[in-house]
Amino acid sequence: MASTSRTNHDARDLLWTPSDSLKDANRRRIIRAVMLDPSSTQVNIARITGLSQATVSTVVSELQEEKIFRVDSGGGERGKRIRLGAVRGLAVGIEVNHTGLTVAARRVDTPRVESDTVDFSADQGGRIWVSESVRLIKELARKTGLDEDHIVSIGLGVPAAVDPRTALVTQVASSLEWNLGGDPRERFHEHFPGVPIIIDNEANLAAYGEYAFGVGKGDAGKNVETMLFVKASTGIGSGLIIGGLIYRGRHGLAGELGHLTMDPTGTVCRCGNRGCLETLVGGARLVEQVRQAYSGYRIDLPTGLESMIEKAKGGDQVCGRVLHDAGRNIGLALARVCNLLNPEIIVLGGELGRASELLIEPAEQSLRLYALRGMLDHPDPTRIMGSQLGLLAGAQGALGFALKADVTVGV
Ligand SMILES: [Zn+2]
Numbered sequence: 001m002a003s004t005s006r007t008n009h010d011a012r013d014l015l016w017t018p019s020d021s022l023k024d025a026n027r028r029r030i031i032r033a034v035m036l037d038p039s040s041t042q043v044n045i046a047r048i049t050g051l052s053q054a055t056v057s058t059v060v061s062e063l064q065e066e067k068i069f070r071v072d073s074g075g076g077e078r079g080k081r082i083r084l085g086a087v088r089g090l091a092v093g094i095e096v097n098h099t100g101l102t103v104a105a106r107r108v109d110t111p112r113v114e115s116d117t118v119d120f121s122a123d124q125g126g127r128i129w130v131s132e133s134v135r136l137i138k139e140l141a142r143k144t145g146l147d148e149d150h151i152v153s154i155g156l157g158v159p160a161a162v163d164p165r166t167a168l169v170t171q172v173a174s175s176l177e178w179n180l181g182g183d184p185r186e187r188f189h190e191h192f193p194g195v196p197i198i199i200d201n202e203a204n205l206a207a208y209g210e211y212a213f214g215v216g217k218g219d220a221g222k223n224v225e226t227m228l229f230v231k232a233s234t235g236i237g238s239g240l241i242i243g244g245l246i247y248r249g250r251h252g253l254a255g256e257l258g259h260l261t262m263d264p265t266g267t268v269c270r271c272g273n274r275g276c277l278e279t280l281v282g283g284a285r286l287v288e289q290v291r292q293a294y295s296g297y298r299i300d301l302p303t304g305l306e307s308m309i310e311k312a313k314g315g316d317q318v319c320g321r322v323l324h325d326a327g328r329n330i331g332l333a334l335a336r337v338c339n340l341l342n343p344e345i346i347v348l349g350g351e352l353g354r355a356s357e358l359l360i361e362p363a364e365q366s367l368r369l370y371a372l373r374g375m376l377d378h379p380d381p382t383r384i385m386g387s388q389l390g391l392l393a394g395a396q397g398a399l400g401f402a403l404k405a406d407v408t409v410g411v
Contacts, residue, residue, distance in 0.1 A: 005358055008088050009066075009067075009068055009086060010085050010089070011035070011089020011090075011152045012030055012089065012150070013075040014028070015032065015090075015357040016194075021068065026114060026407055027059055027063070027404065030045055030063070031051060032260060032403060033045045033082065033402055033404075034069065034083070034084055035047050035089070035091065035108040035251045036048070036404050039220065040083075040256060041062060041081060041082065042080070042082065045060070045082065050274065052142040067080070067085045067086065068087060069082055069084065069313050070082075072092070084108060085250055088107075088146060089107070089108040090106070090144060090146045091105070091107075091151075091339065091403040092137055092140075092151055092153070093105075093154070093156075093207070093392030093394075093396060093397065094133050095396060096133070096202065096396055096399055097135045098125065098159055098176055098177070099118060099286045100117060101120075101133060101136075102115060102118055102391065103115060103133060103137055103160050103265075103395055104396050104398070106399060107144045107146060107186075107360075108403070113392070113399070115140070115236065115392055117138065117362070119131070122177040122178065125150025126178030130184075130187045136170065143366040148191075152196075152333060153195065153197075154188065154197050154397060155197075155198050155200075156184065156198065156200075157201065157202030157204070157205035157206070157394045157397070158180055158200075158201060159173050159201075159202055160172040160174055160201065161175060161201055161251060161253045162178055162248075163251060164249075164250075164252055167185075167198075167199055169183075169248070170251050171252075173235065174262055175234075175235070175270045185197040186201055193363075196402070196405070196407040197402070198401060199254035200398075201239070202237070202394045202398075203229070203238055203255065203394075204239040204240075204246045205394050206231050206249065206393040206395075207228075207241055207347075208241065208246055208400060209393040209396040209397025209399075210349060210387055210388065210389055210393050210397070211223060211224070211229070211241045212400045213385060213397075214347070215347055215385050216241065216342065216347070223244060223346055224241075224344045224345050225241075226241065226342070227344060228241075228257075228341070228345075229346075229349055229387075230330070230347065230349060231349050231350035232281070232284040232349070232350040232353065233283055234260030234305075234351075235258055235270075235282060235283075236278045236282060236350075237255070237350075238258075238283060238342075239254045239255050240254060242341070246401075257277060257333060257337065258278035258282070259273060260276065260337075262275055262277050262329065262332065263280075266280070267279040277333045280310070280326070280329045281330055283327040286322050286326055287302055287304060287305060287308055289322045291317055293318045293322075294318065305351045305352065306351065309351075309358075313358070320347040320358065321359045324362050324406065326352070327358065327359070327360070327363045327366075328362040328363065328365065330348075330366075332366045334346055334367060334384070334391055339370075339372055340365065344382065345383050345384075345385055346385070346388055347384075347386070349387035349390070350362075350387075351391070353386055353387040354390070356385075356386030356387070362385050364384055
């Protein structure tokens with residue numbers, strides 16, 4: 001006797017089948033919302049999709065009947081947990097940096113994320129970043145029990161500004177020592193034919209990751225509305241979430257926190273301007289300050305940002321002081337952003353995010369000195385917080401952002 005209860009639905013059929021009808025579009029949005037949050041409620045689905053409770057309720061019932069959704073019994077109608085039934089599909093996110101990349105993959109029916117990172121030398125990047133991404137995607141897909149034929153979408157975060165209207169790269173970081181080349185999405189088509197690829201700046205997608213799955217996901221799944229995510233590593237980038245959307249600006253250059261002028265007479269920056277925040281608190285600059293302080297002494301010097309942070313945590317006063325001052329300078333830059341945007345939370349991520357317990361206090365001191373009091377002396381003040389997803393924020397954000405986007409054909 002044939003059983004229909006265990007029928008496996010192919011997520012690609014559910015999301016990719018072309019249709020112009022509004023009803024089908026609503027259905028896809030609701031399925032995507034549950035894939036994004038595999039333990040959702042009707043209230044959350046309505047909030048994420050912008051659809052009415054009545055529409056959500058009708059579509060959820062239909063999808064339950066088709067065994068695409070499972071709805072927990074018990075609890076009020078609105079609070080019931082909605083999960084996917086037997087649906088096979090894989091969502092993928094890639095974060096590409098100057099000297100490495102991270103891939104995250106998740107079955108659309110579970111919250112469990114598989115991820116892996118590879119490092120490469122700066123001069124290798126252009127040659128191997130696509131092949132390494134493809135290799136990791138295939139490896140991680142197998143770990144989930146699926147394969148690359150189940151991929152429904154790929155989010156791609158690149159160290160470049162991306163034009164929000166054309167999805168083409170408008171400005172590559174001047175320090176990137178390899179060529180991203182034309183439309184980076186095209187290089188994945190032969191490997192994953194037909195799979196929609198959504199591209200954005202990697203700090204924007206890290207901001208989205210922290211917003212959707214990290215500290216931005218407030219109590220009861222109610223995300224914050226306005227968030228600034230600071231990605232502080234060798235360079236200082238940031239991503240802005242305003243009203244739940246990534247704010248990119250006309251040329252995709254919004255949020256370039258690292259190039260805020262802090263001292264017009266300061267050091268020339270890699271961007272060609274002078275006295276940018278990055279010339280004060282970029283990773284290499286911080287390590288250089290420690291080396292300078294210890295020059296001439298037989299002291300085990302930090303080899304990079306990570307070891308410097310470890311030393312500071314272990315009580316090294318020079319490393320501690322350099323990070324303290326970095327926190328103050330970052331805070332001064334943040335105060336300017338706060339007076340312009342009044343965000344709900346500021347998240348410190350990237351490699352420096354590992355030192356957030358050392359940076360937050362001096363950064364908050366600067367906010368107290370330079371940001372308007374109304375946002376700090378409020379019962380629900382603007383807060384600076386450490387990242388929850390750490391170095392996975394970018395790949396997870398890319399995964400989630402592409403999964404949410406209602407793109408039905410490969411681009
Ligand atoms: Zn600059």
